[in-house]
Amino acid sequence: MSVAPVTGLVVGKFCPLHKGHEALIAFAQARCDRLVILSYTKPEFPGCDPAQRAAWLAALFPAAERLVIDDAALAAFAAEWGEAARVLPDNDAPEDAHRAFVAWVCRAMLGTTIDRVFTSEDYGDGFAAALARAFGDPVAHIAFDPARATVPVSGTRLRADPRLHHAFLSDVVRQSLARTD
Structure with missing residues (x-):
């Protein structure tokens, strides 16, 4: 009897992609056969446009399936595909809008x-449950370091003062951000 391959998902703004994100993605990659990384944000953040986020993810996670959308x-x-046009949900849109959007991206795109x-967030269980309802199949939430003890940083802190927290950026990210300063 063969075991079906496991598909995992990591979703984030990655504005900028930092070592906490990298640790989460590496953790996920080690626990599934296929990893999908989805990145979107509305509004966009300076220095972190979709092409730049796609380049960071490609450089650091070439084996993952990466989708950076706007x-x-x-x-x-x-x-x-002859479908009705959709737009990204705003960052501050309700959780249900983001969950439905991610389910649509997985199915349609x-x-x-x-x-x-895989998340480091409190919303992970609810996110997995919403995806399970949308897909009609179980979706497990695997939490990674929700206390952020492994890499104590967040995108919000980095955006507030990138120079102070530059040690939490990989060289490829730090160098590209330095060019946009």
């Missing part, structure tokens, strides 16, 4: 469902 990518997808979702 409203333009959604419009192009809709035009190509990636043609897949997810077995495991």
Whole structure:
């Protein structure tokens, strides 16, 4: 009897991608056969446009399936597939809007469902439950370092003072951000 491959999901703004994100992604990658990394944010943050986030993720996680989207990518997808145009939910939109959007991206854009979702956030259990309802199959939430003891940083802290927290950035991220200063 063969075991079905496990597909995992990590979702984030990655504005900027920091070593805490990297630790979460590496943790996820070690616990699934296929890892999908989804990045979106609305509004965008300076120095962290979709192309830049895609470059960081490609450089650091070449084996993962990476999807960095913005409203333009959604419009192009809709035009190509003859679907109604969608837009990204705003960062401050209700959790249910983000959960429904991610489920749609998985099904419509990636043609897949997810077995495991990996987060360092309190919302992880509810996120997994919402995906499970959308997919009609179980989705496990695997938490990674919710106390942020391993890498004590957040994107919000980094954006507030990137120079103070530069040690939490990989060289590829730090160098690209230095070019945008």
